[in-house]
Structure formats: structure tokens, C-alpha cells
Amino acid sequence: MNSRPLRRGALRAPLFIAAVLAAVAFSRCGTNDGDSAEPAGPVTARVTHVVDGDTIDVAMPNGSEESVRYIGIDTPETVKPGTPVQCGGPKAHAVNERLVGGRTVTLRFDAERRDVYDRLLAYVYLPAVQGGRPLFVNAELARRGLARTLTIPPNDSFAPLFARLAGRAGVRGRGLWGRCPL
Numbered sequence: 001m002n003s004r005p006l007r008r009g010a011l012r013a014p015l016f017i018a019a020v021l022a023a024v025a026f027s028r029c030g031t032n033d034g035d036s037a038e039p040a041g042p043v044t045a046r047v048t049h050v051v052d053g054d055t056i057d058v059a060m061p062n063g064s065e066e067s068v069r070y071i072g073i074d075t076p077e078t079v080k081p082g083t084p085v086q087c088g089g090p091k092a093h094a095v096n097e098r099l100v101g102g103r104t105v106t107l108r109f110d111a112e113r114r115d116v117y118d119r120l121l122a123y124v125y126l127p128a129v130q131g132g133r134p135l136f137v138n139a140e141l142a143r144r145g146l147a148r149t150l151t152i153p154p155n156d157s158f159a160p161l162f163a164r165l166a167g168r169a170g171v172r173g174r175g176l177w178g179r180c181p182l
Contacts, residue, residue, distance in 0.1 A: 039120070041109040047100045052078045053092025053146060055119065056100060058107070069119040070138045071110055071155045072162045073147035076176065087180035092146040099137055100126065106134065111154035121155055142166045145175025 045058035048065065053075025056068050076086035078093050107122040115121055126135040138158070141147040142165040149166050151159040170177040 074150035145169030
């Protein structure tokens with residue numbers, strides 16, 4: 001047994017370290033940062049249901065089911081409670097269904113992972129075909145004139161691209177821009 005007396009302050013260091021670790025642990029309460037339930041991305045998932053032109057349900061690799069809202073675009077409503085079906089909504093839904101329905105997609109995330117409805121927020125990609133490039137679904141819907149831009153910071157990484165594509169669609173009268181009152 002060591003009979004040396006403890007130095008003054010020797011007990012303070014372990015107590016200080018314990019206090020700092022406790023503060024760090026409790027400061028994470030109520031946040032999703034680092035939460036293992038949140039996907040780290042990119043994530044490959046199978047589309048189980050196309051809700052409308054900008055929302056899908058997917059089966060995640062861990063077996064859970066998630067609703068995914070496309071970042072940066074907004075298509076006319078077709079299923080929103082209390083809202084009539086809007087011009088162009090059925091077409092946007094149908095095109096989204098043809099593009100991703102039943103397929104495997106890659107979900108890429110931006111700064112915020114979820115919206116106020118607890119849906120995952122993602123950029124959605126279809127795999128490349130025969131050595132080509134993956135299809136960026138959000139951008140494709142804007143390019144076809146089936147979606148308006150919807151920029152909600154901090155999820156705005158592709159806002160300039162979506163604005164450019166929607167602007168071109170408008171000039172050419174594609175999709176919504178040629179048929180619907182905006």
C-alpha cells in the first residue's frame with residue numbers, strides 16, 4: 001500500500017474530467033446529430049410506393065420504412081388533405097412513378113436530414129445505365145417542367161442547378177409552365 005499523501009488538487013482532475021464528459025453527454029439530448037438511427041448517407045433503398053411527384057416511400061437497408069421528400073423541388077399537390085388536385089400534379093406523379101416506382105435508388109443528404117413531418121429529405125438518384133451517369137431525379141423533374149424550385153436553407157446545395165433547369169423549362173413551355181396557371 002502506498003503511504004504517500006495525495007498532492008493538493010490530485011482529486012480535482014478526475015472530477016473535472018467526469019464533469020466535462022457528463023456535460024458533453026447531456027448536451028446531445030434532443031438532437032439527432034450522431035444518432036445511429038439517422039442514415040449517414042449515401043444510402044441505397046428500394047422504392048415501395050410513389051406518394052406523389054416529390055415524395056416516395058422506401059425500404060431502407062436496415063428493414064425500416066421511410067418517407068422521403070425530394071430536396072429543392074416542389075410538384076403540384078395530388079394527395080394533400082384539404083387541398084384539391086392541382087394542375088400538373090397527376091402528370092408529375094405519373095412521371096415520378098415511371099422513373100422510380102419499384103426501383104432501387106440512392107439517397108444523398110444535405111445539411112438537415114428531416115422535415116417537420118419527420119420525412120427524410122434527400123436528393124434521389126437512379127443508378128447509371130450501361131456506363132452512363134446516374135439520373136438525378138430531383139433535377140430531371142425540374143428539367144421536364146414538372147416541378148418548381150423550393151429552396152429551404154440550409155438544404156440548398158443544388159439550388160442554382162434547380163433554378164437554371166426550371167427556368168429553361170419555363171422558357172420552353174415544358175410541363176407546368178405550358179399548361180398551368182402559375
